[in-house]
Every structure is written in C-alpha cells, then in structure tokens.
Amino acid sequence: MRQNLAVLLRLLVLLITLVCLYSVLFHVLMEWEGRRHSWLTGFYWTLTVMTTLGFGDITFHSDWGRFFSMVVLVTGVFFMLILLPFTFIEFFYAPWIKAQTEARTPRELPPATRDHVLMTRHGPITSVLIPMLEKYRYPYAVLAPTMSEALELYEKGVRVVVGDLDDPETYRRVRVEAAKLLVTTRSDVLNTNVTFTVREVSSQVPVVASAASEAAAGVLSLAGANHILRLDEMMGQYLGRRVLGNDAVAHVIGEIDGLLVAEASAAGTPLVGKTLRECGLRENIGINVVGVWERGGFVVASPVTLIGPNTILVLAGTREQINAYNELLCIYHVSEAPVLIIGGGRVGQSVSRTLVSRGLDYRIIEMTPAPGLDRNKLIVGDASEIEVLEKAGLREVGSAVITTHDDDVNIYLAILCRRLQPGLQIISRCSLERNVATLHRAGANLVVSYGAMGANAIFNLLRGGEILLLAEGINAFPAPVPPLLAGLSIAESALRPRTGCTIIAVEQEGRRIISPPPDCRLAPNGKLILIGTLEAEEKFLREFPLEARTV
Structure with a gap:
C-alpha cells in the first residue's frame, strides 16, 4: 500500500509540474501575440485543454500558439485519460479486488482450528460428504490449487483454502497436524504425492485416499495412507450384497453398533397379502420390520403395512433373530436361476466375485470381454439388444445388476429390463447424483451412486462406523x-x-x-x-x- 501511495504521489507531482509549466508557456506565447491574461486564466486554459473540454473562449491566433495547444491537448489525453486511469486500476482497484478475493479464498486456516476435515478435491464424493459434515457440525475445508478453482467453489458456498497440493507449507497453513481427517480423491498419482507430502508435516493425521487399482492401493499404502478406498471394488461388493438371491431368507446388508440390518424378499412366502400385525414377526421371533421396499421406494413400516408379492422387507435385529427368521422362511421361493450382470468392467467383475462368495450363480454380458472374465458365464454382445438379453436368460432370472459407467445407458437398460421382466429385481450403479431419481423412475429397485457410497464410507471412518447406508x-x-x-x-x-x-x-x-x-x-x-x-x-x-x- 505504501508503494502504491508513493507512485500516486509522484504522478500528482508530475501533473502539477506540467500544469504550472504549461501555464507559464501560455503567458509567454500570449505576451508574444500582444495579449495579457491573469495567472488564474492561465491555469484555467491549461486545465480545460488538458481535459479536452476546450470551451473555445480563449484561443491562440498564431501557428506557434496553435502548435502549443496541440501539445497540451495530446499530453492531457495521454496523462489524464490513459495514464491516470491505468494507474488507478493497477495500483488501487486491482489490489482491492485481490484483497477481496483473498478474503473469500484464504491461504490458511485460523491457528485455533482443530478436529477439522481436509479435502483435496470437490467432486462427486466430497459434494455428498460436505452436507453430511455440516449436518453433524464438523468443520471442514477444501484445498484448491488455483485461485480460479477456489473462487468457483466459493461461489458454490464451499469453504475453500488456496494452496499447492504438493507443497508441505500448504498443509502447515491448514493445520493438518490438528485435523481429524484428510481426504484425497484425485488421481492415483496425485493422491500418492499428496499423501507423501502430508507425511512430511504430520505422521498422526489419518489419510483417506481413493485408488483405481490394486497396484495404486499398494503404492498409496507405502506413501502413508491409512485408509484406501477401492471405489470400483466397493461398489461391486455393495451391489452384490444387495442381490436377494433365489430364496426368501434374510441377507445381512450391514451392521450398526452390533445391530444387524437385513433384507428379505416376501415373494412366494405366506407373508404375501398380510399386514405386519397379522404376520406377528415381532411377537413370534422378536425381529423388527423397520421398513419395506416397493418398486424402489422405501416406506417406513407400520402395523398396517401390507406385504405384496414385490415387497422387500428391511429387518433389524440380533444374529439370533435373523437366524430365527431364516429358519421360519428358508423353505420358500427356492430357485436355481442365475443373477444377470450387465457390464464386465471392474465393477461388474467385483459383483461376480461377491456373488460367488455368497454361493450364487451368475451370467455376465460384455461387449469387449476382459481377460479375467469366466468364459463359461460370459455372453458377448450389446445388452441394449433384446436378443442378447434373451440369450442371457433375462426372462428367467430373478435379479439383474447394471454396472456400466454411463448413466444414460443404465437408464435405457433399466427401462428395457423392466419391460421384458416386470417382476425383476433391478439394481444399478450411478455416476451422478442427479440421475438417481431418474433411474428409479426407469424401473430400478435400488440405485447407488459413487458419491453416496464413497461419502458414507469416509464418514463412517470419521465417526467409527456409525452410519449405515441402506440405499441412496x-x-x-x-x-x-x-x-x-x-x-x-x-x-x-x-x-x-x-x-x-x-x-x-x-x-x-x-x-x-x-x-x-x-x-x-x-x-x-x-x-x-x-x-x-x-x-x-x-x-x-x-x-x-x-x-x-x-x-
């Protein structure tokens, strides 16, 4: 600021000097033409000409006088209409804008900051995680490597800090040593660099990093990451666990503080057509029906909830109560039909491994098969073609898992599968949060997005596994x-x-x-x-x- 004031002072001195000089020359030339004017008139003429006002009430009659008027005019245009505005913008307006920008996008957090969550990217996962942190009143900050990215996030209402992700000083300024968690969900290479850089500053802060492959997970572990999220693998395991299978038994989908949550299909059992009160599950075996799924919609259970042929029960209870439920209903709805997996990428392969671990058979459709796929269970072709779906046995299977990375394709496939098999359980992955509702409308019973799944996993690491994601x-x-x-x-x-x-x-x-x-x-x-x-x-x-x- 002092430097800016010094520049302004020099310009003002130059301006005053020019005005005084031109006023003196005005008097000299007027004397040469045989006319006299007061000193105030000289200053008046100089300022009107320099500012291009030029009232025309005082003019020179000689060529030298007119030439002098042109010099004063050009000097005024250059100085007052170009140099002064440029100086004002460069040394005053621009620094003020910069100060305002830095106030919105600081480069450090207050010294007293602690127990906060740091994130290196605002993407599908962190855009879901941030509202969860705000609901549970956890302070957070997103690191942005550029000012433009930081300003964009600020406009979205995100608390952001500017800093290079590979600079240890950045993490010192955001108090990483006092942070509750650091989350990095960028590329594998950048995640490794971030983790390694953070470890220069703090060896204690828990670091959560995403990884696209097993090899990348190993490198991140060597770099110092505490928790590594294999999102494709996690998505496949989650989708595979949500397949109901070929029976009416309860399948555990999660645990919260020792309380098991399971899902069970009512199709083909004596429960169909009865209300929960009439079933007497709570009175007979102590298990609680906390809700039901009907065509992709979750409904909180009540004693008068009616169980239909497409109802999926959401149960909560102890291991003993789950086992008692299974002993009661294990003889119903037995089928040997395989599960249909559409898409043989990393997620599809993870689904297949999960199904095998559960003892379920499967068929997988893929246009360009990867080397790791079981050729005996593979149908090569385009799943958007009815002939390929029928060849894969869509009309006979009880469940289909859609695993492609393209939401538009998934919506198309959900509509097609629902039309061909109205009673099919359709489970789909989703890349963008905004497409979850669309997939439900298209006919999917269960939709899980990368953002919700990743955010839930991170939040559980933060709170010790207290949140269980039942569905989107x-x-x-x-x-x-x-x-x-x-x-x-x-x-x-x-x-x-x-x-x-x-x-x-x-x-x-x-x-x-x-x-x-x-x-x-x-x-x-x-x-x-x-x-x-x-x-x-x-x-x-x-x-x-x-x-x-x-x-």
Missing part, C-alpha cells in the same frame, strides 16, 4: 437421547410424526433393547439407533441439534 437417501444412524425427550416414552416423544425417523433400538443402563415397545422410557444418557430418509435425518438434527465441534 436412506440411512440408519445413532444419536444420543435428546434432553427434550429424556424421561418420555417412545409413544409420548412422537418422534416419527415429528421427524419421520423410526427408532429401531435403544441403549440405556448398559443394555440394548431391539425393537423397543411404544411404552419404552428414554433414559437421559441413553442412545437411539434410528432409520430414515436424508430429509428425516436432517429434520431430526434440526429439531434436536448436536453439540458443535471446535472450529
């Missing part, structure tokens, strides 16, 4: 008993009408109550395990806010 937009999550509800029964709390969340378990006084009855009292220091949509979870957190973390 459906979570099971724990929460302490809110002070406002302490001492009330579940019925008195009216938690479901107020928030849309359902209590599936209560922990209090050292014991866990699975599927607590409506008259169960909520202890002040107890813990709830709830299930609900993202909207219901957000409503719960708004009504009963958690304690803020240190920023």
Whole structure:
C-alpha cells in the first residue's frame, strides 16, 4: 500500500509540474501575440485543454500558439485519460479486488482450528460428504490449487483454502497436524504425492485416499495412507450384497453398533397379502420390520403395512433373530436361476466375485470381454439388444445388476429390463447424483451412486462406523437421547410424526433393547439407533441439534 501511495504521489507531482509549466508557456506565447491574461486564466486554459473540454473562449491566433495547444491537448489525453486511469486500476482497484478475493479464498486456516476435515478435491464424493459434515457440525475445508478453482467453489458456498497440493507449507497453513481427517480423491498419482507430502508435516493425521487399482492401493499404502478406498471394488461388493438371491431368507446388508440390518424378499412366502400385525414377526421371533421396499421406494413400516408379492422387507435385529427368521422362511421361493450382470468392467467383475462368495450363480454380458472374465458365464454382445438379453436368460432370472459407467445407458437398460421382466429385481450403479431419481423412475429397485457410497464410507471412518447406508437417501444412524425427550416414552416423544425417523433400538443402563415397545422410557444418557430418509435425518438434527465441534 505504501508503494502504491508513493507512485500516486509522484504522478500528482508530475501533473502539477506540467500544469504550472504549461501555464507559464501560455503567458509567454500570449505576451508574444500582444495579449495579457491573469495567472488564474492561465491555469484555467491549461486545465480545460488538458481535459479536452476546450470551451473555445480563449484561443491562440498564431501557428506557434496553435502548435502549443496541440501539445497540451495530446499530453492531457495521454496523462489524464490513459495514464491516470491505468494507474488507478493497477495500483488501487486491482489490489482491492485481490484483497477481496483473498478474503473469500484464504491461504490458511485460523491457528485455533482443530478436529477439522481436509479435502483435496470437490467432486462427486466430497459434494455428498460436505452436507453430511455440516449436518453433524464438523468443520471442514477444501484445498484448491488455483485461485480460479477456489473462487468457483466459493461461489458454490464451499469453504475453500488456496494452496499447492504438493507443497508441505500448504498443509502447515491448514493445520493438518490438528485435523481429524484428510481426504484425497484425485488421481492415483496425485493422491500418492499428496499423501507423501502430508507425511512430511504430520505422521498422526489419518489419510483417506481413493485408488483405481490394486497396484495404486499398494503404492498409496507405502506413501502413508491409512485408509484406501477401492471405489470400483466397493461398489461391486455393495451391489452384490444387495442381490436377494433365489430364496426368501434374510441377507445381512450391514451392521450398526452390533445391530444387524437385513433384507428379505416376501415373494412366494405366506407373508404375501398380510399386514405386519397379522404376520406377528415381532411377537413370534422378536425381529423388527423397520421398513419395506416397493418398486424402489422405501416406506417406513407400520402395523398396517401390507406385504405384496414385490415387497422387500428391511429387518433389524440380533444374529439370533435373523437366524430365527431364516429358519421360519428358508423353505420358500427356492430357485436355481442365475443373477444377470450387465457390464464386465471392474465393477461388474467385483459383483461376480461377491456373488460367488455368497454361493450364487451368475451370467455376465460384455461387449469387449476382459481377460479375467469366466468364459463359461460370459455372453458377448450389446445388452441394449433384446436378443442378447434373451440369450442371457433375462426372462428367467430373478435379479439383474447394471454396472456400466454411463448413466444414460443404465437408464435405457433399466427401462428395457423392466419391460421384458416386470417382476425383476433391478439394481444399478450411478455416476451422478442427479440421475438417481431418474433411474428409479426407469424401473430400478435400488440405485447407488459413487458419491453416496464413497461419502458414507469416509464418514463412517470419521465417526467409527456409525452410519449405515441402506440405499441412496436412506440411512440408519445413532444419536444420543435428546434432553427434550429424556424421561418420555417412545409413544409420548412422537418422534416419527415429528421427524419421520423410526427408532429401531435403544441403549440405556448398559443394555440394548431391539425393537423397543411404544411404552419404552428414554433414559437421559441413553442412545437411539434410528432409520430414515436424508430429509428425516436432517429434520431430526434440526429439531434436536448436536453439540458443535471446535472450529
């Protein structure tokens, strides 16, 4: 700023000098032409000519006078209309803009910052992760290597810090040694560089990195990454676990604090046509039906929920209760039909390995087969052609898993498969969050996006596995008993009408109550395990806010 003021002062001195010089020469030339004017008139004439106003009330009659007028005019145009504005922009306006930009996109975090989450990219995963961090009041920052990228993120409402990702000083400025977690989801090469650079600054901060291959995962591990996300492998395993199989038994899809969550198809069982109250599952074996899937839509269960031939039950209970359910219904809906996998890339191959580990047969459709595919189970061709789908046995299979990386293709295939096989369970991957609802409308029963799956995995690392992703937009999550509800029964709390969340378990006084009855009292220091949509979870957190973390 002092340098800018010095430049401005020099320009003002030059301007005053020129005005004084031209005023003196004005008097000299006017005397030569035989006319006299006051000194004030000389300054007046000089300023009107330099600023190109030129009123015309005072003019020279000689050629030398007219030549002098031209010199003053050109000097004024150059100095006052070009040099002064350029100087103002260069030394005052531009620095002010830069200061405003740096205020919006700082290069460091406050010294007191701790327990924050750092991210090196704002992409499909972190765009889902950031709202989760905000809901649970975790401070965060996204590192952007360029100012343009930082400003773009700032306009989106993202808290951003500018810094080179391969510079150790960047991580010192963002207090990486006090961070709760560092997440890097860029390319394998850049993730390795980031991890190795972070380890120069801190050996303690947990680093989560994405990897596209087993080899890259090994290099990242050597570089110092604590947790490596093989997203393609994770997606395949998740999709493979969600295939119901050829029976009516309950298949465990996740665990939260020791509570198992499973899915079971009601097709072909005596449960079809009955309400949950009439089935008596809770009274007979103690298992809780927390919700049902109907054509891709999740519905919170109630005693009057009617079970149809396409209903998929979402169960919660202990291992013993799951086993009791399976013993009751294991004889129904037995079939030897394989599962159809559409797409033989990394995700499709991961799905096939998961199905084999579950003892399920499969067929896989792929246009350009990779070397690792089992040729005995491979159908080479374009899955968008009905002849290829029929050759793969689409009309006989019970489940189809769509694994291509193109959302447009997946939507097309979901519509086609639903038309050819109305009772088919269709499971699809999704690359972009905005296409999840479209895939559901196209006929998919279950859709999982990379963003939701990766964000959920990272958030579970942050919170110790407390969040269970049942499907896109459906979570099971724990929460302490809110002070406002302490001492009330579940019925008195009216938690479901107020928030849309359902209590599936209560922990209090050292014991866990699975599927607590409506008259169960909520202890002040107890813990709830709830299930609900993202909207219901957000409503719960708004009504009963958690304690803020240190920023």
